[in-house]
Amino acid sequence: MTAVRPVQSTRVLVCDPDPALRRMMRAALARRGVLNMIEVEGLDAAFTASANCDAALICVPQGEEAIVARLRAAGLTGTLVVSLAQGSVAGAVAAMRAGADDVVLKPVKAEDVVERLLTAPGGRPERRRALREDRRPSPTAQNGDFYGFLGRSAPMLQLYERINRVAPSRAPVFVTGESGTGKELAASAVHARSPRHTAPFHALNCGAIPRELMESEIFGHARGAFTGAHADRAGAAELADGGTLFLDEIGEMDLALQSKLLRFLQDGKVRRIGEGHERQVDVRIVCATNRDPVAEVKAGRLREDLFYRLHVLNLHLPPLRERGDDVIRLAEAFLARFAGEEGRPLPRLTADVCAVLLRRQWRGNVRELQNLMRRAVVLSEGGVLSPALFAEDRMAVPVINAPEPAADAGVSLAEGCPSPSDDAAAKVEPLAVTERRAIEGAIAAFQGNIALAAAALDLSPSTLYRKKQSWEQGARREGSARAAGTHHMA
Structure with a gap:
């Protein structure tokens, strides 16, 4: 069993009216090496204590999700997980829009919440402290x-x-x-x-x-x-x-x-x-x-x-293509960041790789470079980067469920393109169906953790919550329509 190293400098705020939950959170944090937990019962005390914390679990009453924005304004820059007593997709969306990193529904499992507090994408305590330092007024770069x-x-x-x-x-x-x-x-x-x-x-x-x-x-x-x-x-x-x-x-x-x-x-x-x-x-x-x-x-x-x-x-x-050697400096910074997050060796940029990066057009600019570096960290073998990883055609969007072209495919004279067979056409599905399956599969893969699923899909958590909300509303409308049709037939 790996020994847990105490993290004395990490401060976690837990605000919940249930003393039993606060005790369970303290024990779960201690097992992860976090010994500095600030425990408060009411939101008024949370506003005072939040500014000096690296992460926080806050119980928010239904309909009062605006409290999240007030906590952020009060100085809480660390990871913020909101617990909702009466959960709803609308409430979760409101909390995420107001600034929450993740949302959990009561009753909560202390170990699961601690995992979310300490591993939320972009929300690690040391990263949050760095962001606070970056935001201090400075006269020059x-x-x-x-x-x-x-x-x-x-x-x-x-x-x-x-x-x-x-x-x-x-x-x-x-x-x-x-x-x-x-x-x-x-x-x-x-x-x-x-x-x-x-x-x-x-x-x-x-x-x-x-x-x-x-x-x-x-x-x-x-x-x-x-x-x-x-x-x-x-x-x-x-x-x-x-x-x-x-x-x-x-x-x-x-x-x-x-x-x-x-x-x-x-x-x-x-x-x-x-x-x-x-x-x-x-x-x-x-x-x-x-x-x-x-x-x-x-x-x-x-x-x-x-x-x-x-x-x-x-x-x-x-645009990034006009920034010269900034491309290399950004690539090195992203590689270091993602190698640490993935727990993999830090890949090294060779001269050949640098030449490829400098030749790219970077139509997606820094966001494209960021995604490419994460991919490189995951796909590199033994920390060695191949220039082939960064070829332009490797960034093309894959076609999902695309049928294999038939050797004797006919050509439509009207359109001048191959006519798909009935079997091939049957394999094609609407983009919305493919999107929903990918999102639901990611959520299931991360045991319902929306924040981690969103990070894996390169989306924001609020986007996933909005998608789920629209699907639930559509299901309710279909149910109402079916019920109305059954009543009419009767």
Whole structure:
């Protein structure tokens, strides 16, 4: 049996009204070598104790998931696992959106929760402490690192200088750049370098949230405002009061909601859906898009008056292919990180591999490089990297269940392409079915751990929760339709 090494510096907060659970958590943490557990019963005490913790288990009452965002604003940067007494997919989605790393439903098993606290992707205590240090205001970039950015190329040094210049202002910032270049990281750096750095930074992806929910996400809603609104809920604008609100992919926002956002920018007042009164808030808006905003305005997808209201100060993030040797430095950093996470030998970048990396076009930018380095760590043998691992064609998306071409396949004269046989066509299934099977298989492989399944699929946990929610709603609608049809026939 391997001896457990005590980790004296790791601090874990457990907030739960059940003293028996707190005792079980203390024992389970001690068996993993974590001896410094802070035990509180109520949420008021949790707000005070959370800022100095590396990880936390917090019991959140149903309908009060906004507490998660308040805990983050209070300084909890460590791994946050939320336990729900009356679990629902909607509650789990709300907690994940508010900033939780994982959600568990009561009754919980102490050993399982401890595993999630200590191994959540991106949530290891030493990583969280490093993030806290990175967010402290610093007048200059040191050793090429700048609030999470890594790179010393001329375009990046110009970007750091630009961020330093625009950060102290109160004016909106418009960030442009290709997907995967780090637009949210730039917005976070603007916030960290601004006088608002001690207040909340709240981010919303306008392209990832259904349009019918987007207004509630930004402005909040009152209890009973619509089906499913079981409690009052503050929106992102309120949660970011005093700080910065980052709206990613602003061009995906519905035009009617763009009008309401423009009015909010003019008077600084929000009105929750279903309420008759307004609330005054003070937020700085940073928005981003991976498209040409001028072209979006001409196409009618982005209001011209909103664009000019937002496009006061601008930042443009350079694509990875224009950053020269930054590619190698980033690759080395990612290799070290993923080798540690996977428990594998640290692969070494040879001259041949470096040459291949420098020749790539990096259409997915830093995100593509990150995924490629993780793949290289997993597939490398004995820590040796082969240039073949990084060939462009190896990154092509595989076709799932693609039929083998028949030797005597006919050719359609109308289309000029092979006509599939009936057997081959039967093997093809809708993409949504393939996606669901892959997600459910990953969740089952990790014994229901959404966070680990999401990491394996290279998705965010909130995406998996939203998928599950949509599937459950679809199943309920089908059940209601079948019941109505049976009643009609009777």
